[in-house]
Amino acid sequence: MPRLAKRKATVALGPVGYARLDDYIHRVAFSADGTKFAACSASGEVAVWDVPSFKQTCQLKGHQQSAMTLDWHPKQNELATGGQDGMVRLWRMEVGEERAVLEVGKQGAWVEHLAWSPDGSTLAASTGKVLRLWTHTPSAVLSPLAGEVPAHKTTISALAWMPRGGGVLSACYGGAWLWKLGSDKPVRSFPYDGALLSIAVSPSGEYLASGNLDGSVHLFRTDSEQNWHMSGYPMKVSLVRFDHDGLNLFTASGPALVGWSMKKFEGTGGRLFKGHLGWIREIACHPHQSVVATAGEDGLLCFWEPQTTKPMLSQEINKSGGLSCVAWSATGAWLATGTNDGVVSLFSVQGLGD
Amino acid sequence: MENRSRYSLAEVVRTAASHCVDLSIMEDDMPTEVMDLVPVTILTGFLGAGKTTLLNRILTTEHGKRVAVIVNEFGEVGIDNQLVIGADEEIFEMNNGCICCTVRGDLIRIIGNLLKRKDRFDYMVIETTGLADPAPVAQTFFVDDEMKRRLLLDGIVTVVDSKHIWQHLDTSPEAKEQIAFADVILLNKIDLVPPGEVDKLEARIRAINVMAKIHRTKDAQVEVNRLLNIGAFDLSRKLEIDPNFLGDDTHQHDPSVFSVALVENGVVDEGKVNDWFQEVLATMGTKIYRMKGILNMQGRDQRFVFQGVHMLFDGRADRAWKAGETRNNQLVFIGKGLDRAALTEGFRSCLV
Numbered sequence: 001m002p003r004l005a006k007r008k009a010t011v012a013l014g015p016v017g018y019a020r021l022d023d024y025i026h027r028v029a030f031s032a033d034g035t036k037f038a039a040c041s042a043s044g045e046v047a048v049w050d051v052p053s054f055k056q057t058c059q060l061k062g063h064q065q066s067a068m069t070l071d072w073h074p075k076q077n078e079l080a081t082g083g084q085d086g087m088v089r090l091w092r093m094e095v096g097e098e099r100a101v102l103e104v105g106k107q108g109a110w111v112e113h114l115a116w117s118p119d120g121s122t123l124a125a126s127t128g129k130v131l132r133l134w135t136h137t138p139s140a141v142l143s144p145l146a147g148e149v150p151a152h153k154t155t156i157s158a159l160a161w162m163p164r165g166g167g168v169l170s171a172c173y174g175g176a177w178l179w180k181l182g183s184d185k186p187v188r189s190f191p192y193d194g195a196l197l198s199i200a201v202s203p204s205g206e207y208l209a210s211g212n213l214d215g216s217v218h219l220f221r222t223d224s225e226q227n228w229h230m231s232g233y234p235m236k237v238s239l240v241r242f243d244h245d246g247l248n249l250f251t252a253s254g255p256a257l258v259g260w261s262m263k264k265f266e267g268t269g270g271r272l273f274k275g276h277l278g279w280i281r282e283i284a285c286h287p288h289q290s291v292v293a294t295a296g297e298d299g300l301l302c303f304w305e306p307q308t309t310k311p312m313l314s315q316e317i318n319k320s321g322g323l324s325c326v327a328w329s330a331t332g333a334w335l336a337t338g339t340n341d342g343v344v345s346l347f348s349v350q351g352l353g354d
Numbered sequence: 355m356e357n358r359s360r361y362s363l364a365e366v367v368r369t370a371a372s373h374c375v376d377l378s379i380m381e382d383d384m385p386t387e388v389m390d391l392v393p394v395t396i397l398t399g400f401l402g403a404g405k406t407t408l409l410n411r412i413l414t415t416e417h418g419k420r421v422a423v424i425v426n427e428f429g430e431v432g433i434d435n436q437l438v439i440g441a442d443e444e445i446f447e448m449n450n451g452c453i454c455c456t457v458r459g460d461l462i463r464i465i466g467n468l469l470k471r472k473d474r475f476d477y478m479v480i481e482t483t484g485l486a487d488p489a490p491v492a493q494t495f496f497v498d499d500e501m502k503r504r505l506l507l508d509g510i511v512t513v514v515d516s517k518h519i520w521q522h523l524d525t526s527p528e529a530k531e532q533i534a535f536a537d538v539i540l541l542n543k544i545d546l547v548p549p550g551e552v553d554k555l556e557a558r559i560r561a562i563n564v565m566a567k568i569h570r571t572k573d574a575q576v577e578v579n580r581l582l583n584i585g586a587f588d589l590s591r592k593l594e595i596d597p598n599f600l601g602d603d604t605h606q607h608d609p610s611v612f613s614v615a616l617v618e619n620g621v622v623d624e625g626k627v628n629d630w631f632q633e634v635l636a637t638m639g640t641k642i643y644r645m646k647g648i649l650n651m652q653g654r655d656q657r658f659v660f661q662g663v664h665m666l667f668d669g670r671a672d673r674a675w676k677a678g679e680t681r682n683n684q685l686v687f688i689g690k691g692l693d694r695a696a697l698t699e700g701f702r703s704c705l706v
Contacts, residue, residue, distance in 0.1 A: 022472075023470075023471060023472045023473075024470040024471060024472065026470075042470050042471045042472070043472075066467070066471065068467075084467075110467075128442075154444040154446075154459055154460075155444060155459070155460065155463060157463075173444065173446050173459060193447075194446075194447070194448065195446045195448075195459055213446060213448060213457075213459070213462075213498075214448050235499040236498070236499055236500075254499060324470075340470070341472070342472070
C-alpha cells in the first residue's frame with residue numbers, strides 16, 4: 001500500500017496594516033469577541049483598533065508612565081490596563097472612556113501584572129508584594145475591593161487564574177500561592193526554592209508550571225503533592241505556556257524554545273525547537289489548534305507544531321529592532337505583534353484551517 | 355518534596371544531538387547580542403555619609419552622560435530626573451544558598467524594564483542602603499544573563515563619614531564590608547575632623563582594603579571621572595596594583611576584615627595555580643570579598659590578570675610584559691578572617 005503523503009500545511013500571514021506608538025510595546029491583545037485589539041506601550045500610551053479594518057477606535061489617555069500590562073474582560077468590551085503610575089485603569093469601549101481608576105499600591109509601585117478571572121467576575125492586579133482583587137459589577141463603578149493579599153516575601157512576578165472558579169495563583173521568590181476570594185490565607189502553596197519568573201496553569205487546571213531564574217522549569221500537580229523538576233536550560237526560563245489542549249508545555253530560555261509533551265514527559269524529556277537567534281519575548285498558543293507563535297528579539301515571528309522542531313513559518317517582522325509581543329484572536333484567524341520600537345502590526349492568518 | 359522527580363534537559367539533548375553546543379554557538383552569532391554595555395557604578399556608604407550629595411553631584415555635573423539612578427529610598431535625591439527609580443532590596447538565592455549565587459531580584463526587574471524604554475541612558479548608578487551587602491548587587495551583573503549582556507559593572511564607590519565611621523567600624527560588619535568591597539573610597543566630611551585623625555582613619559581603612567583609591571573630600575567634592583568609568587572589573591583595562599601598598603605588613607590590622615597582599619618573584623605553573631585557585635574559591639570563597647592580581651606564567655610572554663568577587667572568578671592573558679619590567683606576581687585578597695599563612699604558602703607551592 002502506498003502511503004498517503006502527509007498534507008503539507010502552507011501557513012501564511014496576510015499583513016493588514018501597522019501603526020506606531022511612541023515606545024516599546026509591552027503587550028497586544030484581542031477582545032473576546034474579536035472585533036478589537038489593544039496595545040500598551042512604555043510611553044504610557046494605550047490604543048485600540050477595530051478588526052479587521054485596523055481603524056483606530058480610540059487612544060486611551062491616562063497612564064502617566066509606562067503602561068506595562070493589559071487584559072480584556074472575557075465577556076464584555078472592557079479593557080483593564082496597569083502601569084508604572086501604580087494604577088489600574090478600566091476602559092469601556094462603547095463610550096471609549098475611562099470607567100474606573102483603581103489605585104493598587106503605594107505611589108511609585110508598578111502595576112506589572114493583572115488578569116481577569118475566566119468568568120469575568122474578578123480582576124486581580126499586583127503591585128510590588130501586594131495582590132489585590134476586585135469584583136466586577138455591571139454598575140458604573142467597579143469595586144469594592146474584594147480582597148488584598150499582602151503575604152508575598154518579594155515582588156509578585158506572575159499571576160494566573162485557575163479554571164472554573166478555582167482561584168488565582170500568584171508567584172514570587174520562594175514559590176506560588178493559590179488564593180480564593182474571601183480568604184486572606186492561601187488555599188494552597190506550591191513551594192520552590194528559587195525565583196519564579198513566569199507561571200502557567202494547564203487548561204484542565206491539573207498542572208501548574210513555573211519558569212525559574214535558576215534556569216529550570218518546575219511542574220506541580222495541583223491536586224496532589226507530586227512535582228517535577230526540569231533543569232539544564234541554557235539560561236533563566238522567562239516564559240512557560242501550555243498549548244490549547246494542555247498536551248504540550250512550551251518554555252523559553254533566551255533564544256531556546258523547549259517543548260515538553262505532557263502525556264509522556266517522564267522519560268522522554270524536553271525537545272529543543274530551533275529557529276530564533278535572539279531572545280524569545282513571548283510564546284502565544286493558538287486558541288484551538290496545536291500551533292504556537294513565538295516573538296523574538298531577532299525580529300522573527302515563528303510558528304511551531306509540537307511534533308516538529310523546525311518552525312513551520314519564520315518571518316522577519318521587524319528589521320530594525322526586535323519583536324516584544326504577539327497575540328492570537330479568540331478564533332485564531334488574526335494575529336497581532338508589537339515591537340521594541342513601538343510598531344503594532346495586524347495579520348490575518350491563512351492556511352491553518354479551522 | 356519527596357515526590358519530586360528530576361529530569362535534566364541537558365541529559366536528554368545530549369543523547370539526541372548535543373543541542374547544548376548548538377545553543378552556545380547561537381549565542382555567539384546572535385545579531386542582537388552586539389549591544390553597547392552600559393557601565394554601572396555601585397554607591398555604598400552609611401546613612402549620612404554623603405551619598406545623596408555625591409549622587410546629586412554626579413547628576414548635575416556636565417559630563418554628557420544620561421545617568422540612570424536606582425536609589426534605595428525616594429525623595430532623598432533632589433533632582434528632577436525621569437531616570438531616578440526607587441528599589442527595595444530583594445535578595446534571590448540562585449542555588450542552594452551558595453553565597454556567590456545570590457543576586458538582587460529587584461535590580462534585575464527594574465533595570466530590565468528601564469532597558470526597554472527608548473529613553474536611553476548611558477550610565478547607571480545604584481545606591482545601596484548603609485546596611486546592604488554589596489556582594490549580591492555586584493554579582494547580579496555577573497550571574498544574570500540579561501544583566502550580563504546589557505551592563506558592565508564598572509566599580510564600587512564607598513562614601514565614609516570621617517567623623518562617625520569609627521563607631522561603625524567597631525560595631526557594624528556592614529561598614530567594614532562596604533570598605534572591603536570598594537574600588538574607590540571617599541573619606542568625606544574631613545572638614546569636621548582634625549587632619550591627624552584623618553591620617554589615622556586612612557591607615558585603618560588601608561588595612562582593610564589595600565586596593566582602593568582613597569580620596570579625602572569635603573561635601574563629597576571630587577571629580578566625577580575619579581568615580582565613573584574607572585573599569586575596576588574590566589580585565590581588558592590596565593590592571594594596576596600600587597606597589598607601595600604591596601607586601602606592607604606594618605599597618606595596624608583589623609582583626610576581622612583585612613587585605614592579604616602577596617608579592618612573589620618567580621614563574622607560576624599554570625596547572626598548579628589553576629588547582630590552587632579552585633581550592634581557594636571552594637574553601638575560602640565565602641570569605642573573600644574581592645581579589646585581583648597579575649601573574650607571571652611559565653612559558654608565557656603575556657601577563658595573566660584576574661579578578662573576582664566571592665566565588666566568581668575571571669582571569670585571562672593580558673598585554674605582553676614590557677622590556678625591563680619586573681616580572682613578578684602580585685595578588686591581593688580582601689576578605690573576612692583570611693588565612694594569610696595558608697594563602698602565602700599555597701601560592702608559593704604553585705611557583706616552578
